[in-house]
Amino acid sequence: SFSTASKASNDEVSALLSIKEGLVDPLNSLHDWKLDADHCNWTGIKCNADGKVEILDLSHKNLSVNLTTLNILDVSQNFFIGEFPLGFGKALKLASLNVSSNEFNGSIPVDIGNATSLEMLDLRGSFFEGSIPKSFGNLNKLKFLGLSGNNLTGKIPGELGKLSSLEYMI
Secondary structure, three states, rough: OOOHHHHHHHHHHHHHHHHOOOOOOOOOOOOOOOOOOOOOHHEEEEEEEOOOOEEEEOOOOOOOOOOOOOOEEEEEOOOOOOOOOOOOHHHHOOEEEEOOOOEEEEEEOHHHHHOOOOOEEOOOOOOOEEEOOOHHHHOOOOOOEEOOOOOEEEOOOHHHOOOOOEEOOO
């Protein structure tokens, strides 16, 4: 029905504008992301015949995210697909990162080991591959580390033995 399609469209527009709000856009690349314009015509957006966003391509736009004050990020139980993005190691105040129950692939980003304020890191059930980064040994405040339900291989790094605050590792 029209009202259902309209609500879905409004939800997509709200989500996209929230994404834009969190970005640093020095070139004003997303200048056309405005409520009064059809979101299917916005820069980087490709919609299907029903007007639903199918592709969000923000490549080569000189965008960045300011994560310096981010304290908690919880994107658990979604349908995120693909490699987990780099950059969370720069989130120096990040105390809790929960990306569990998604459909990521590829390795766990090594730079997460630079987010030394982390107390809770939950990566369970997200299809990560490869080994546990040795850099996790830098997470001195870590109390909870959730790694189960992934496709991890290799040995648990000895560096994790240095984590005197670690209470739970599952």
